[in-house]
Amino acid sequence: MSSSSLKKQENKEVTPGDILAIIEEYDAGEGTYVDLENGVVRAAVAGIVYYDDKAKIVYVKPKKDPLVPRAGSSVIGVVTQVKHDVVILDLVGEVDLHPVPRFKGEFSGRFSGAINVANIADEYVKDIFDYYKLGDIVLARVLNNSNPYHLTTVPPQYGVIYATCSKCGGLLHPINNRSMKCTRCGRIEKRKVSALASSKILSIKIKKGLVVSLS
Amino acid sequence: MGKQPGVKLIREDGLRHDGRKPDEMRPIKMDVGVLNNSDGSALVEFGRTRVVAAVYGPKEPIQRFVLLPDRAVLRVRYHMAPFSTTDRKSPAPSRREVELSKVIREALESIVLTEKFPRTSIDIFIEVLQADGGTRTAAITAASLALADAGIPMKALVGGVAVGKVEGILVLDVDELEDGNGEADMPVAAAPDIGEITLFQLNGVLSREELEQALEMALKGIEKIVELEKDALKRKYERIEVE
Ligand SMILES: [Zn+2]
Numbered sequence: 435m436s437s438s439s440l441k442k443q444e445n446k447e448v449t450p451g452d453i454l455a456i457i458e459e460y461d462a463g464e465g466t467y468v469d470l471e472n473g474v475v476r477a478a479v480a481g482i483v484y485y486d487d488k489a490k491i492v493y494v495k496p497k498k499d500p501l502v503p504r505a506g507s508s509v510i511g512v513v514t515q516v517k518h519d520v521v522i523l524d525l526v527g528e529v530d531l532h533p534v535p536r537f538k539g540e541f542s543g544r545f546s547g548a549i550n551v552a553n554i555a556d557e558y559v560k561d562i563f564d565y566y567k568l569g570d571i572v573l574a575r576v577l578n579n580s581n582p583y584h585l586t587t588v589p590p591q592y593g594v595i596y597a598t599c600s601k602c603g604g605l606l607h608p609i610n611n612r613s614m615k616c617t618r619c620g621r622i623e624k625r626k627v628s629a630l631a632s633s634k635i636l637s638i639k640i641k642k643g644l645v646v647s648l649s
Numbered sequence: 650m651g652k653q654p655g656v657k658l659i660r661e662d663g664l665r666h667d668g669r670k671p672d673e674m675r676p677i678k679m680d681v682g683v684l685n686n687s688d689g690s691a692l693v694e695f696g697r698t699r700v701v702a703a704v705y706g707p708k709e710p711i712q713r714f715v716l717l718p719d720r721a722v723l724r725v726r727y728h729m730a731p732f733s734t735t736d737r738k739s740p741a742p743s744r745r746e747v748e749l750s751k752v753i754r755e756a757l758e759s760i761v762l763t764e765k766f767p768r769t770s771i772d773i774f775i776e777v778l779q780a781d782g783g784t785r786t787a788a789i790t791a792a793s794l795a796l797a798d799a800g801i802p803m804k805a806l807v808g809g810v811a812v813g814k815v816e817g818i819l820v821l822d823v824d825e826l827e828d829g830n831g832e833a834d835m836p837v838a839a840a841p842d843i844g845e846i847t848l849f850q851l852n853g854v855l856s857r858e859e860l861e862q863a864l865e866m867a868l869k870g871i872e873k874i875v876e877l878e879k880d881a882l883k884r885k886y887e888r889i890e891v892e
Binding site for chain 2: 476499
């Protein structure tokens with residue numbers, strides 16, 4: 435591979451294996467990898483190539499990016515189990531909280547996450563069932579980078595965003611950060627309520643039969 | 650292997666039973682994103698051989714013991730649809746299917762950048778809809794395309810094709826008749842961009858010279874196949890842009 439034969443083609447469609455740059459000229463960014471043997475940076479995914487000439491980084495913006503939970507990301511999960519010291523969730527997808535809450539997308543597969551009793555709220559949790567119940571839809575933050583995922587709901591924006599009345603099945607409406615009221619029978623239930631639970635902006639549609647509308 | 654009496658595989662004019670030149674592949678068709686319910690998918694046809702591949706993941710598998718701490722696990726299921734052959738096969742996985750699933754996985758494992766997704770699995774389901782020879786190499790081609798369609802990072806695209814020897818002549822992209830009556834069959838898969846051969850098998854006997862010539866034929870064919878893969882992926886971008 436001689437460097438003179440390599441023509442930089444900005445905004446070009448590339449597929450895995452395509453040569454994007456020689457390693458002396460650009461570092462390998464997202465969607466690329468270093469092929470040391472040939473001294474080049476190649477595309478790892480199908481997408482559009484971009485060259486950051488200031489930072490000397492080449493990267494490929496993928497047409498499809500498999501989404502998996504990552505440390506620091508905000509995720510939506512459904513409570514599948516409540517034990518005395520831990521809450522287990524099926525993680526559905528990721529949410530961008532800034533600048534405004536927005537559903538980023540579904541995860542590429544099924545992942546489970548756990549909220550340890552110490553990571554539920556900013557207070558001593560005497561009875562975990564006063565915070566979460568089976569079937570609640572929860573906004574949480576991921577603490578680690580690989581499976582099994584640990585989650586926290588301590589900061590105020592995290593907690594239940596959607597729940598139904600355990601008596602009549604009606605929709606629960608948030609009253610404050612610790613309680614929700616049934617819109618049908620008026621029953622009041624305890625939860626760790628997300629500050630975003632009443633957000634009109636966050637409207638989420640999730641396939642596999644799960645549809646959440648937070649308006 | 651071994652010729653049935655009365656089967657003529659090379660005609661008087663030197664062409665093959667279906668009119669192809671020895672180094673000519675069958676008409677190849679490829680399409681990506683053919684299934685809605687998977688993360689990536691592709692349909693690949695070599696003549697009458699028709700294979701579909703679907704990719705799911707990266708995901709958390711039901712059985713956690715299959716996980717690896719530093720990379721994703723690739724899982725492949727190669728399956729022949731009961732209606733894919735003339736004699737209707739049992740829908741239960743045969744020994745051949747289990748073996749081929751392993752062969753296909755090994756042909757893809759070295760090119761997928763599995764370290765990007767530790768402790769997950771990437772599942773590839775391959776369904777042979779119609780079998781007329783070269784199903785394993787068509788399966789590898791389809792799986793490579795489906796992985797790229799799913800956005801799974803990989804070193805390069807992989808393509809596959811088989812070279813056979815019939816009536817003393819080396820022929821590219823063998824069909825069922827040639828495979829069943831030929832003297833040798835050599836499936837090859839490779840990633841031409843990075844010069845890596847990921848599958849190399851030989852059933853039957855070839856001389857050293859024939860082997861070298863056959864490999865050259867296969868790699869030339871694979872170069873063309875991978876070009877078609879790139880075209881198929883780019884065609885899909887255009888569709889996305891229009892939407
Ligand atoms: Zn109620």
